[in-house]
Every structure is written in structure tokens, then in C-alpha cells.
Amino acid sequence: MKRAPLDAENPFAAPSSLPYGLPDYRRIRTEHYEPAIDYGMAEHRAQVEVIATDPSEPTVENTLVALERSGRTLQRVLVAFFNQSSADSTPELDALEESVAPRLAAHLDAIHLDARLFARLEALDAQVASGALTLEPDTAWLLERTRTTFVRAGVRLDETAQDRLRELNAQITTLATVFGREVLAATNAAAVLVTDEAELDGMPQDARSAAARSATERGHDGGWLLELQLPTGQPQLVTLRDRRLRERLHRASVGRGLGGEHDTRPTLLQLARLRAERAQLLGYPHHAAYVAQDATAKSAEAVADILGRLAPAAVANARAEAVELTVALQQDEPGATLEAWDWAYYAERVRSQARSLDETALRPYLELDRVLHEGVFRAATALYGLTFAERTDLVGYHPDVRVFEVFDTDGSGLGLFLADYWTRESKRGGAWMNNLVDQSTLLDEPPVVVNNLNIPKPPDGQPTLLTWDQVTTMFHEFGHALHGLLSAVRYPSQSGTEVPRDFVEYPSQVNEIWAWEPQVLQAFAVHHETGEPMPAAWVETLLAGRQDGEGFRTTEYLAAALLDQAWYRLSPDEVPTDPDDVEAFEAAALEGAGVAFAPVPPRYRSAYFNHVFSSGYSAGYYSYIWSEVLDADTVEWFRENGGLRRENGDAFRAKLLGRGGSIDPLQAFRDLRGRDPQIEPLLVRRGLTAAATV
Structure with a gap:
């Protein structure tokens, strides 16, 4: 690739001069991205060519370290670009992402299918095997992982197979981009407009104000717009008393992508088929096997075993919960059948009656800024000694972004x-963490990380009041942030969250426990107007109800994870060809897995399952429950050692968080726990002890 010069005025022409290398979003414009990406790819290829043609005998420095140092311009521009395209996109950015995706895939193929580079890696491995070369543990792991990456990319295939592989990679990356764009458009288009305020009976005033703001921003003055979040279940269903509106909202949620202007079904079918073909080309029976082999699970059978083991007990719990909710429903509507749009509302009613506490009462005590400072940050200070200061002199990629x-x-x-906590039309759904700068002592780069949530933004001057789920999501995503911030590795490719997909959720899930820690909860749960702490009896009730609804939560999650596996355990010929068959396939998959229970639909239906068709979780959505085995076991370790103590935080940081991807992840767990993980703490946490006998 010919390297065109990059205009010196382009913000990516040189490393950012801002503190910690923060991308200079004051200067970055959409038109800067494409030339910087093109230049970065050309520069990277030139650097790799020097490595591949080096006449010297391969060494760590001239091969592994040289590869780690290469492509820095491209890395700088891509992290800024993909962060913005996911969190503050525009039609121009969407078009650019679709255009760039296949070129990036071809760029990576050109590197990973380079037999000359692979020969140098093999030569290093032979030196290690013969005893001629001794490597530091992180370098040995880097060599192992880099060789594995090349093999899994297809470097050992013949020329014809590699040509087809390049075609597949280009198509898959393009289609994944298309799917994500269409899901965002479908989600925005499916927002439910309410014109009669009486229908909003039960919705808290701050939530109504946020809905009114959303309606006004979208040109519906005088109305209330109920914007959708990515999961199937919508938070408004907890409080809305009008059953017809609840049904309307639920049907809007599950109907996304099923036909119309933003039909995602043709795209998801192509993705399933192409990923299946790629897996077979690489020697695997299906994509699920390809994914699991390079994760801690190691096999699709191991994934199927744990999901299959948990599903019967989870569904049994959900059915028992449904009986109780049906009683509450029929008090309002004798003879009525419990539906999916009823579950959240009556679950909250039953919980509030049993616990004398409901979501509406909690919200005034859960103000976003206080949860952040006195909850999320306070726990990090207690555990790791970290402190935080807002930098109003630094700006992010959108005015809502705060920099600390x-x-x-x-x-x-x-x-x-x-x-970046508030929702907007330009932000994809869900919650996630990104790196803008990967920590690396080799490159002398400290970390810069981002957390994104999708919390409705209130009118100016009004507080952002959270649900309890949003509180735990803040802690969860900050767990990912800590994984990046506390990384202490040499090589950038091993920084922080650069670990297997079924391990990456583990530290973030551990961090959720501090939302429930009494001393932390009491610090952030303060009434936003009166300054009064949440009543002690309420705190006790909240803690006592931690297992409430676990049947529902586990079943909706497992249904999504099993659906993901069903799509990706197909051969190319088994993938349906007609978009109208998507729903039938989904129904059969859920029935076959034993999780077809209409009142509890999957957390994500196929047509808006962004995780597995657009993001990096294809055949990997099982990762959350797999990671939770490690998480629940680690929570027991914290409790055994006194809980929220600096000594515990320092040990977790040194033995796990700080090591990032520089070590076999399960070895890092063993170094912390002193043994292999055990599933029993997870079964107890989720009320699945019946699964222990399965």
C-alpha cells in the first residue's frame, strides 16, 4: 500500500500532546479520520515489511517487540474513531465505518497471513523449545498468543483457502457494521410516543420529565417519548400501571428489526452463514467451536454443559415466581394470563409488598453524581487507594462526557x-467500556478509559435519578475501567482487558459487589433534596432482597446465551435462507434448550442481539455466566478476608487486575485464590443449588 502523506494539520499526524495522550477531540473532525486511517495502514504495513524482511536471525527485539511497536498511528486513530462511532455517531461516520471495515479486515489479513512473519515466530518458538532462548513469563505468553493468533487467522491454509478467507473476513466486518447501524436505527424508530399523560400513571415525575425532553428533542412537543434500551425488558415497565401501554412498549421492543425499513434479519442470517463457513475453512465444525477453543472454556461442549446444567433449575425458579405474580395480576384482572409485559410491574409490586420497599421510593436516594463519587469512586479509594479529580479543562467526544x-x-x-452516562440518538444501546489509550511500559503510555451507559437525560437543572439496576451497571462498567486503569504490563497487546472474552467480564462482575457493601451503600444512598440517608430499614430490606427475581434474571440471560449458541453451532448449509424463518428458528432453539417460557423472553432476541451479530460476543454471550463462576468464588475470597480492605484490593490488583493479558488468565485466578474455581458459590448466589445435582 502506497503511503500518502498525512497533512500536518490532521490531529492524528502526531501523538496527542494532551495529558495522558487523550485524543484531541477539540480538533478532531469527521474528515480527519479517513486519511489518517489510510496513512496508518500504509505506515503499519511498511513497518511490518521491515520486520518480515529483516535478514537477521529472529530475536524478541526484532520480531515480537517490533510488532508491538508497529502500527501506533493506526491504533491512535482507530480507538478515537470507533469510540466516537459507537457513542456519538453521525450518518457520515456510519458510512465511513462501513467503508473502512473491509479495508481494515484486509489489512489485518495481510499481516496475519504473512508466512514470513509466521516463520520468524516459529523460529523463536523453536529456540525456546531447544533451550537456546529463555523468555520472561510475559514475553513467553506474548509469543504463545501471537503464534496462536496467526494460526487462527489461517496462516497455515493454502493460497486458495486464504483467498476465500480474505473474502469472508471483508464481508463479515462489513455486515457486522451494517447490523449495528440498523439496530440503532430500529431502536430509535421504535421509541413509543405517548400523547395522553394519563397513560403514564405510575411513572415517577423525573422519568416523565426525561420522556418529555426526549419528545421535544425529536419534534413531538407536548408528548412523552419512551425511548428503548437495547435489552428486551424496558425499565419503564416497572412502574407503568396502564397495561395497554406496557404491552405496546414491550411489543415495540421485541419487534425491532423484524421487517420494515430497518430489517436486520437478512444481515444476521448472512453473518451466521459466513461465520460458519469461515470456521469450517479453519478446521472447526462451527463458529461456536472456533470461539470456545481460544477462550478459557476451550470447547463448545464445555459451554453447552454449563448452560444446560443451569437452565432447568433457572426455569423452575422462574415458573415458581410466575405463580406468585399471576396471583397479584389477577387481583387487578381476574382470570388474566401473565404476559411478558406484566412481569416487571407485578414483580415490583410483589417485592414492595413483601419488603415494604419499591423502586419509586429508592430513586430519590440514587442520584447519579453522588453514586459516582460516594459509591463507585469511594469503593475504588477504599480498595486501591485511588483518588479522582474532574478535569474540566479536558473535553471528550461529546459535551455530555466528563473527564476525570x-x-x-x-x-x-x-x-x-x-x-458518558446519558442516552442519545447517536449512541448505540447498552453499556460498555472502551480504551482510548492502552497502558504499556514498553511505549511509556498510561491508560485512558471510557465508560458508556444509556440513562435517560433529565431536563436541565434536574437531577439524574437512577434505578438500582443502573447503579449496579455503573459499578460493573467501572470494574472494566479498573481493569484498564490498574493494568501494569509491558506490552500494549496485553493491556488490561486484553484477555479472553469469557474472562473479561470477571473483574467487572466482582466490582458490582461494592454497590451492596453497607458502608458504601450508606455513603451514596442519600436523598438528593433533603440530604437524609436512606432509612436503615430500607438498606436492610434492599440487602435482604438480593435474590428476589433470580429465576427471571437467570432465565432471560440463559435464553439469550443459548440462542447465541444455537445460531453459531450451525453449519453453513443449516443456516436458514429466508428472513421469515428467523423467528421460527429462534422459537425452536429456545424450546429445544428448555428455556421457552413466554413470560420470560430472552434478554436479547435475534433481530437486535447486537452483542453477537455486531459486537465481539459472537458465540460468546455465555461469557457472563462463565465469568460469574470466577466472580462468585472471588467474592467469597473477599468475604473470607474481611471484605472492603486495602490489603484485599492490593492483592486483587497485583495478582489479577494489574497483570491484564500477560499471563494465562486462569493461572492469575489460581494465584489469587490458591486453587481452581468452584461453581458452588455461583449456584448459591443465583438460587440454583438444584443444578448441583444435574
């Missing part, structure tokens, strides 16, 4: 944390 400098226990600067 993070200081280590000795007061030295550790990195930057960007918080």
Missing part, C-alpha cells in the same frame, strides 16, 4: 477516566 484524572495511592497520576 485518576491518581494512584502515592498521589502520582495514573490515567484518565471518561464518563
